Amino acid sequence: xxxxxxxxxxxxxxxxxxxxxxxxxxxxxxxxxxxxxxxxxxxxxxxxxxxxxxxxxxxxxxxxxxxxxxxxxxxxxxxxxxxxxxxxxxxxxxxxxxxxxxxxxxxxxxxxxxxxxxxxxxxxxxxxxxxxxxxxxxxxxxxxxxxxxxxxxxxxxxxxxxxxxxxxxxxxxxxxxxxxxxxxx
Amino acid sequence: xxxxxxxxxxxxxxxxxxxxxxxxxxxxxxxxxxxxxxxxxxxxxxxxxxxxxxxxxxxxxxxxxxxxxxxxxxxxxxxxxxxxxxxxxxxxxxxxxxxxxxxxxxxxxxxxxxxxxxxxxxxxxxxxxxxxxxxxxxxxxxxxxxxxxxxxxxxxxxxxxxxxxxxxxxxxxxxxxxxxxxxxx
DNA sequence: GACTATACGGAAGACTGATTCCGCTTGCAG
DNA sequence: CTGCAAGCGGAATCAGTCTTCCGTATAGTC
Numbered sequence: 001x002x003x004x005x006x007x008x009x010x011x012x013x014x015x016x017x018x019x020x021x022x023x024x025x026x027x028x029x030x031x032x033x034x035x036x037x038x039x040x041x042x043x044x045x046x047x048x049x050x051x052x053x054x055x056x057x058x059x060x061x062x063x064x065x066x067x068x069x070x071x072x073x074x075x076x077x078x079x080x081x082x083x084x085x086x087x088x089x090x091x092x093x094x095x096x097x098x099x100x101x102x103x104x105x106x107x108x109x110x111x112x113x114x115x116x117x118x119x120x121x122x123x124x125x126x127x128x129x130x131x132x133x134x135x136x137x138x139x140x141x142x143x144x145x146x147x148x149x150x151x152x153x154x155x156x157x158x159x160x161x162x163x164x165x166x167x168x169x170x171x172x173x174x175x176x177x178x179x180x181x182x183x184x185x
Numbered sequence: 186x187x188x189x190x191x192x193x194x195x196x197x198x199x200x201x202x203x204x205x206x207x208x209x210x211x212x213x214x215x216x217x218x219x220x221x222x223x224x225x226x227x228x229x230x231x232x233x234x235x236x237x238x239x240x241x242x243x244x245x246x247x248x249x250x251x252x253x254x255x256x257x258x259x260x261x262x263x264x265x266x267x268x269x270x271x272x273x274x275x276x277x278x279x280x281x282x283x284x285x286x287x288x289x290x291x292x293x294x295x296x297x298x299x300x301x302x303x304x305x306x307x308x309x310x311x312x313x314x315x316x317x318x319x320x321x322x323x324x325x326x327x328x329x330x331x332x333x334x335x336x337x338x339x340x341x342x343x344x345x346x347x348x349x350x351x352x353x354x355x356x357x358x359x360x361x362x363x364x365x366x367x368x369x370x
Numbered sequence: 371g372a373c374t375a376t377a378c379g380g381a382a383g384a385c386t387g388a389t390t391c392c393g394c395t396t397g398c399a400g
Numbered sequence: 401c402t403g404c405a406a407g408c409g410g411a412a413t414c415a416g417t418c419t420t421c422c423g424t425a426t427a428g429t430c
Contacts, residue, residue, distance in 0.1 A: 002376055002427055029418065030380095039379030044419065105290045107346035150353050153346050154339025161292035161338050168335050175360045187397055187406060213387060215410095224409030225389080235388065 009046050011036040016053055024098035025054065054099060055114040061100050062118035065090055069125035079136040080181075083129045084173055090152055091169050094159055104156035123149070138181045147176075194231050196221040201238055209283035210239065239284060240299040246285050247303035250275055254310035264321040265366075268314045269358055275337055276354050279344055289341035308334070323366045332361075 015036035019027045029050055033040045047053040068089045072082040094101050103111050112119070127145035134141060151172045158168045200221035204212045214235055218225045232238040253274045257267040279286050288296050297304070312330035319326060336357045343353045 004427070005377060008377085028416090033379090040419080041380065041421085042378055045377070048419095050418065102291075105342040105345065106287075146349065147352070147356065150343055150348055150356070151339075153342045153348060154336075154353065157290040157338045157342030157345075158335055160290065163335055163338060164331065167329075167332070168339065171332065171335070171360055175356055179364065189397070190407060193407085214389085215387080218410090226391085226409055227407075229389065230407070233389095 005046075008036070008038055008042055012038060012043055012046055013056075016057060020054065020057055020099035021097045025102050027099070029053075051110070054103075055111060058100060058103055058111060059115050059118060061093060061097065062115050062122060065093060066118050066122040066125065069122055069129065072129055073125055078138075079129075079133040080138040080177075083126075083133045083139065083176070086126065086129060087148070087152070087173065088169065091155060091165065094152075094156060095165070098160075101156045101159050104153055105160050107153070133176075134178075138178050139176050140178050143176055151175075190231075193221070193223055193227055197223060197228055197231055198241075201242060205239065205242055205284035206282045210287050212284070214238075236295070239288075240296055243285060243288055243296060244300050244303060246278060246282065247300050247307060250278060251303050251307040251310065254307055254314065257314055258310055263323075264314075264318040265323040265362075268311075268318045268324065268361070271311065271314060272333070272337070272358065273354065276340060276350065279337075279341060280350070283345075286341045286344050289338055290345050292338070318361075319363075323363050324361050325363050328361055336360075 012032065015038075016032050019032050019035055023031075029043060030040055032053070033043045036043070043053075047056065065086075069086050072086050075082060077085060094104065123145065126148050130139060130143060130145055130148065133139035134143065155165060155168055155172070158165045197217065200223075201217050204217050204220055208216075214228060215225055217238070218228045221228070228238075232241065250271075254271050257271050260267060262270060279289065308330065311333050315324060315328060315330055315333065318324040319328065340350060340353055340357070343350045
């Protein structure tokens with residue numbers, strides 16, 4: 001690959017992250033190109049369609065989240081903090097990326113398929129974090145691994161509607177907390 | 186207004202409810218017209234833009250919900266059932282209308298403005314139902330009126346992503362339930 | 371320094387779907 | 401029964417974006 005091509009690809013990815021993060025999916029390809037100081041033709045040589053570009057960005061976010069979950073599994077936070085921390089990190093991630101929020105709230109079939117592998121990995125790690133927290137008695141016994149994406153999906157909609165998502169997250173965490181456990185951290 | 190115009194308007198509204206309910210906002214004006222056995226021109230004489238049509242449908246849903254809430258205020262269900270019943274009714278309403286779900290999940294500024302009045306009315310009634318339930322000790326003291334739209338908004342996203350919304354609703358209701366109160370009904 | 375495979379820019383094309391327009395039809399008042 | 405204003409159908413138009421195309425420029429090689 002030619003040096004300038006490498007440089008341009010990097011510029012495009014940066015520009016796309018910024019543009020889609022701010023404006024969401026209705027961002028136009030030309031805007032991305034302009035931000036990257038590149039022609040649309042160049043943009044299309046690197047990503048054959050708008051969808052492909054979006055998928056790449058979303059995939060990246062999921063990979064990052066899966067890493068965060070892995071770190072939590074290996075870290076030495078107490079079980080509650082490990083679990084809640086990942087949820088909070090996910091929320092922050094969403095808060096800074098309108099396109100991600102739109103995708104999570106609407107879950108277009110195809111986009112999700114492109115991300116399936118990382119999603120599974122993330123899901124498994126969250127399941128383990130959840131199980132540990134349950135064994136420690138700080139999360140309700142009847143919480144299920146599938147409750148996590150349920151909550152994150154709802155969070156996306158709350159963010160999109162510019163409502164108080166911090167409050168939503170707090171309520172959700174409260175919901176996971178075991179009845180007997182002390183005030184959540 | 187001429188008799189055939191009245192008839193057509195009714196057909197259009199019916200057709201639009203069905204079409205937008207099934208296919209959501211990406212429903213095309215021509216589809217609505219076809220369903221109503223009417224030309225697009227006729228459709229546009231009754232509703233000047235697609236947005237106007239959607240707003241009318243959404244407004245109708247909100248009015249209906251406000252009525253449901255009013256009925257709950259006047260009915261003789263116990264405070265928990267009155268409160269939870271309206272939430273469940275709202276969920277059912279959403280479950281049958283993809284366009285409504287899309288609007289609730291994304292809350293396009295303009296659509297919500299068109300519905301503001303009914304939304305306020307509904308909000309006030311829910312607030313009263315919530316307050317009654319709190320006085321009866323069956324809902325958490327720290328629940329707030331604004332938590333309700335938060336939850337319903339999240340529900341919309343969960344539905345859109347074809348996840349288990351009944352589970353989500355159950356978790357949300359559990360979240361409202363006072364810690365001491367018996368198993369929710 | 372010359373050559374060529376790569377890569378670039380951005381105007382033009384293609385598509386999709388909303389909206390307009392206008393000649394034809396029809397309800398209904400007189 | 402007539403006249404015509406109100407209403408109708410749907411082809412044509414318009415608009416907004418994605419995507420393609422191709423003449424031009426350039427990195428890397430000999």
